[in-house]
Amino acid sequence: MRFPSRLLAANIWFALFAWLAYLVVITLVTVGIGVWGELNESVWEKAVQLTRWYALFVGVALVTEFLPLFIAHGQSRRQFGFQAAVTIAIFAPFLSALLVISFLLESLLYGLTGWTWALGQAHLFSAPTQVPMIFLEYTVMFVGWLVAGVFVSSAFYRWQGGGLLAIVPAVAIVLFVQATIGDKTPLPFISLRIGFDVADSALSAVLAAVGAFVVGLGLTWLIIRDVPLRNKVS
Amino acid sequence: MRIDIDNLKVAYGETVAIDSLSLRLDTGKIYGLLGRNGAGKTSLLSVLAGFRRHSGGTVLADDSPIFENWLTTREISLIRDAGETVNLGTVEDALYFAEDVRPRWDAAYAQELIDLFKLDRKKNVKSMSKGQRSAVGVVVGLASRAPLTMFDESYLGMDAPSRQAFYDALLADFMAHPRTIILSTHLIEEVSSLFEEVVIIDKGRLVVHSPADELLAMGSAVTGPAEQVEEFTRDLTVLGSKQLGPTRSVMVYGPLDHAEARKAGLETGPIAMQELFIHLTGGPAS
Amino acid sequence: MFDDRSPIYRQIADRIKAEVLSGALKGDEQVMSTNQYAAFFRINPATAQKAFQQLVDEGVLYKKRGIGMFVSPAARDTLRAERREGFFTDVVDPMVAEAKAIGIPLDDVIKRIRDSR
Numbered sequence: 001m002r003f004p005s006r007l008l009a010a011n012i013w014f015a016l017f018a019w020l021a022y023l024v025v026i027t028l029v030t031v032g033i034g035v036w037g038e039l040n041e042s043v044w045e046k047a048v049q050l051t052r053w054y055a056l057f058v059g060v061a062l063v064t065e066f067l068p069l070f071i072a073h074g075q076s077r078r079q080f081g082f083q084a085a086v087t088i089a090i091f092a093p094f095l096s097a098l099l100v101i102s103f104l105l106e107s108l109l110y111g112l113t114g115w116t117w118a119l120g121q122a123h124l125f126s127a128p129t130q131v132p133m134i135f136l137e138y139t140v141m142f143v144g145w146l147v148a149g150v151f152v153s154s155a156f157y158r159w160q161g162g163g164l165l166a167i168v169p170a171v172a173i174v175l176f177v178q179a180t181i182g183d184k185t186p187l188p189f190i191s192l193r194i195g196f197d198v199a200d201s202a203l204s205a206v207l208a209a210v211g212a213f214v215v216g217l218g219l220t221w222l223i224i225r226d227v228p229l230r231n232k233v234s
Numbered sequence: 235m236r237i238d239i240d241n242l243k244v245a246y247g248e249t250v251a252i253d254s255l256s257l258r259l260d261t262g263k264i265y266g267l268l269g270r271n272g273a274g275k276t277s278l279l280s281v282l283a284g285f286r287r288h289s290g291g292t293v294l295a296d297d298s299p300i301f302e303n304w305l306t307t308r309e310i311s312l313i314r315d316a317g318e319t320v321n322l323g324t325v326e327d328a329l330y331f332a333e334d335v336r337p338r339w340d341a342a343y344a345q346e347l348i349d350l351f352k353l354d355r356k357k358n359v360k361s362m363s364k365g366q367r368s369a370v371g372v373v374v375g376l377a378s379r380a381p382l383t384m385f386d387e388s389y390l391g392m393d394a395p396s397r398q399a400f401y402d403a404l405l406a407d408f409m410a411h412p413r414t415i416i417l418s419t420h421l422i423e424e425v426s427s428l429f430e431e432v433v434i435i436d437k438g439r440l441v442v443h444s445p446a447d448e449l450l451a452m453g454s455a456v457t458g459p460a461e462q463v464e465e466f467t468r469d470l471t472v473l474g475s476k477q478l479g480p481t482r483s484v485m486v487y488g489p490l491d492h493a494e495a496r497k498a499g500l501e502t503g504p505i506a507m508q509e510l511f512i513h514l515t516g517g518p519a520s
Numbered sequence: 521m522f523d524d525r526s527p528i529y530r531q532i533a534d535r536i537k538a539e540v541l542s543g544a545l546k547g548d549e550q551v552m553s554t555n556q557y558a559a560f561f562r563i564n565p566a567t568a569q570k571a572f573q574q575l576v577d578e579g580v581l582y583k584k585r586g587i588g589m590f591v592s593p594a595a596r597d598t599l600r601a602e603r604r605e606g607f608f609t610d611v612v613d614p615m616v617a618e619a620k621a622i623g624i625p626l627d628d629v630i631k632r633i634r635d636s637r
Contacts, residue, residue: 427567
């Protein structure tokens, strides 16, 4: 079957262009701050915030766009679940790789201009050139957010307003995953330390990602395994 | 594709949409599925397509269960008004997806239909008019060549000329590639001549399943002087009656001796399928 | 296309009979296929099939396996004989009844028939 590759290819293709545009914007912002202000931190570290919301959105769209399409075309829910899992497993490292490139480019820019590169908070990496650790950290992050998106939108698809309840476990998944990569307060505008206190280490991050993948998609499967197709498309 | 439905029940919580429905549909026929709003048509079709799981009884397609049975459901196509088969980017994207998952997809035929309905392949489906979106659904439904193809009022958004083009295309393709087709519709007079058999459901139960011409032959209108008509139709199943001055016209259901009626000085005539449908499902809305 | 007064298949059968009677369809000539009839009249092919079956049963058409339907050589004569039998009851009697009902003297009717010879 050619389609899962299409689903993935479409997403990857779109993400690539979105990233290029984002790269331009962030670089301009960086240069702007460097020229007119005082630049002593990594801008990409902050820019990552938006990318994980994008991942969440992709997770949501996987269900709202493709679940009805799969079933309406005579594919099973099981097949959809499998395709969604494969998509997440490939799409997360792909997005992470884009961030790795972003950090390398940023490091190049800072090196040329002599600006000070520093991180604002704890991470699995401490320098923009630590490619394996950057790649690991953000792969883990994207897995968490993609899974959360798929899970929440499945619940909304099945129970409409009742899907609100799914936000609680989804937030827990995200917070837990973020906690293993140094981010104890991962939600914007919330300065309270509501995250989990887990030791930052590559091992715990990998375990958290695998856990989120298995638990999150497992819960999703319980929701979609016999979900009826809605009679009306809203 | 042959469908065997035995004692089917579909419930939404407390609400029962389909109850104790048993039905057998044969391979290679066009069926008309008629029912009022809320009669359970969409529920029945959704179960046949594996869109939802039934609550009781058995439903088999060529002796296989349907729900979550990929090898069977990919041979079943249900096109609904909701448009979930086509709501994906452009017309082209929707066709690519269908081509990928439908084993009998005919791309050349799909292109023919795209031309027939004057659709723009590059246009986003969600931004199309209702009529155009319906047409994309029709294209996907026909070009899938699924052994069980169902249209749930999905073509009602199309304008009259497009609907006529759809009926012609459906008929031509059905004759070239015979398969089981179910059409659910409100526009009964428009499509009734396409049906080989008619299934009427009401309040979740089967009312009639019979060959279309036999159903039509069951209904007659007896017209004449009021008294004679009353006399003649006394022991028959009367569906309804109308009176104009001294003339009375009574619609009866069941075998009728037309020669006998003419001998009594009465006129007999057929009833349109729509009239039969209305009277078999509880009479005109009050 | 149809008058809704009798089943479609009977209307198709009547149409073919009319064509045979008028000589538009000749003996041993092939008639259009059921599918062509179905497409033309926008009806289910099974319905068209029924019309053809009725005509085969009545001896108007005959079937050549794998080729199609043909007009029986004797069809025209048979149909004419049948119609002749019913002519007075089906055509003349109602006409006379109508003439009486609307007050046309039968002599006028006879004159008209003579004149039209």
